[in-house]
Amino acid sequence: MLPSMDRRGCVSRNGMTPCATVGVGPYGPRVPTVKGPPPGCQGRAARLRCLVMRRTRLLLPTLRETPADAEAPSHVLLVRAGFVRPVAAGVFTALPLGVRTLRRIETIVREEMDAAGAQELRMPIVVPADPWKRTGRWEAYGEEMFKLRDRAGRELGLAPTHEEVVTLLAGAELRSYRDLPANLYQIGWKYRDEVRPRFGLLRGREFLMKDAYSFDRDEEGLRRSYEAMRAAYRRIFRRCGVEVREVEADAGLIGGQVNHEFLAPAGVGEDLFVRCDACGHAADLEAAAVGGLGAGAAPGPVAATGQPVPGAAPLVEVQTPGCATIEALSAFLGVPAERTLKCMLYDAGGAPVAVLLPGDREVDERALARALGREVRPFTAQEFEAHGLVKGYVGPQGVPEGIDVLADPAVAAGLDWVAGGNQPDVHATGVAPGRDFRIDRVLRVARVRDGDPCPACGGPLAIARGIVVGHVYQLGARYAEALGATFLDEDGAERHHVMGCYGVGISRVMAAAAEQHHDEAGLRWPRALAPFDVLVLPTNMDDPDVLRTAGELEAGLAAAGLDVLLDDRLVAAGVKFADADLIGVPVQVVAGRRGLSAGAVDLKVRATGERAQAPVGETVAAAVRALAAAP
RNA sequence: CGGGCCGUGGCGCAGUUUGGUUAGCGCGCUUGACUGGGGGUCAAGAGGUCGCCGGUUCGAAUCCGGCCGGCCCGACCA
Structure with a gap:
């Protein structure tokens, strides 16, 4: 019986048990057929142990070009490498490779x-x-x-x-x-x-x-x-x-x-978190803003500028035309932004609150809402008017009774602030907490920044992006x-x-693994997640030696307990190399005329790019070792 | 939900501003030949309701209106 065949080297449409098919050929009248199952893959028991797949029998549609609607590296690569296909916005079909990795x-x-x-x-x-x-x-x-x-x-x-x-x-x-x-x-x-x-x-x-x-x-x-x-x-x-x-x-x-999150650091991570490389402390950015940082750790205007604490200067009003923003004020007076006092007004569930913080800081509104247990929104223009306040020129000394004054620890600790003068184009210098304005509550609601001191050890905090992969x-x-x-x-x-x-x-x-492990050529799966352990890549499909060796390697690697993918397509070697790198199987075993003429096959470790040669007879052992050593 | 961009063979795009009768290109796919160690070469093919509905017009991928779908930024979240 002549098996049906097609150009891509498919041997039998109904020979679905991979090991029941024969060798790699035939590819046409010119190509000799390898008879019988590959050695080591005979008999029912051995057949059941075999974890092999032929590329020509696999639904593995790789794409040469980047899909137009994909942006994140993991998205681009998982689609290009044939792991998933989009069905609707945020909904995907997992293809065989994706299923294996999942x-x-x-x-x-x-x-x-x-x-x-x-x-x-x-x-x-x-x-x-x-x-x-x-x-x-x-x-x-x-x-x-x-x-x-x-x-x-x-x-x-x-x-x-x-x-x-x-x-x-x-x-x-x-x-x-x-x-x-x-x-x-x-x-x-x-x-x-x-x-x-x-x-x-x-x-x-x-x-x-x-x-x-x-x-x-x-x-x-x-x-x-x-x-x-x-x-x-x-x-x-x-x-x-x-x-x-x-x-x-x-x-x-x-x-x-x-509760704790397990964040996988990655460039596209949608969660920001702070970490301290000195002591290992790490916190979700919002959690950090609420309670992660102690009052003592907050950088005051003093610590930030490195200047000594000045004595309590008297409050003096100065003309500051057109200085409704911290930036303009800082430039006009020649005072660093961190020595100015920003006074933000919010409606918190119907009750007005004022939030004081150094001028170079921003309010984390979510943290504020959580600390107050109420929804917050910035004051409207009408609300500023109703309370007799001038937007851009609000100073805490002019905040009326009935508005709760919440201050950042840095504000409470600092002296000699430059604050709004509560009339247009006027600011005040030498504004001091306690003497010139009251603080109803000290609250840490400033957004954490790169370089802020770590609450645990005082070392610099770094802000990084991460993907939430676990949450307890x-x-x-x-x-x-x-x-x-x-x-x-x-x-x-x-x-x-x-x-x-x-x-x-x-x-x-x-997706997180794809984000963390890829390069320009494609994915580089950690061996525990790879869809296959080893890819066997015959380069010269017209060479009987190559075909036979590839078949033997396939069987031998499977017998050693590895999941093997054999790229039996009748295409140029370059196509196979490019695909191999794209799908990111950890170990590539290359059987080609060049190597076999010296009795050797080539191994490549995808993650490191490391290449080695091994005698044909020792290839299985070498591949097993390479896999064990792979990341 | 605000702001921006985009829907043209399987994929990536041109054509739309200035409407014109056979809608192009590259990749992929099919057939054959050559080739076969990093996406090779040649030849011949198949494949498209130009997102949908309606309107304007002698004539619409192109202009107008509505709708649907998708991506990016923001707000939000595992």
């Missing part, structure tokens, strides 16, 4: 979760609205949550996370302290109707996530569960080959007090209380479950 991440996550004593569940994507209304999150999530109605008019949502569902399950099934502690997790698609999907997989509307929920008798148990998860997360990201920083973070809509929270009992989830404790008392929740963005990890 599965490797999932496997690592499962192993570590299971090792930590967690149990896997499958919860639904479509969830009823009622529990969400009871916890208040139906409203709180707002437009972010996909909401639907079924034919009977029942309200449903696509779950972005599963606290409600799992808490109800715990309330029903974890009824005794003997059932606790418990940690339940799942891996599945999550939905979020993003205001603005972007960066490809990094911020999609559908994303693959592992979410886990711990249930304990008390806070002490929660802390133990929490620390166990943090430890598991460190192992997960280390195994994935993704560099992460663990930072103190903001709880967002999930809630709870203590201590939730406490709020969900259990809202949903009435209780258990009977040892003393017979009915108590609410104390919860924690823990997420890993599986699809984000893939």
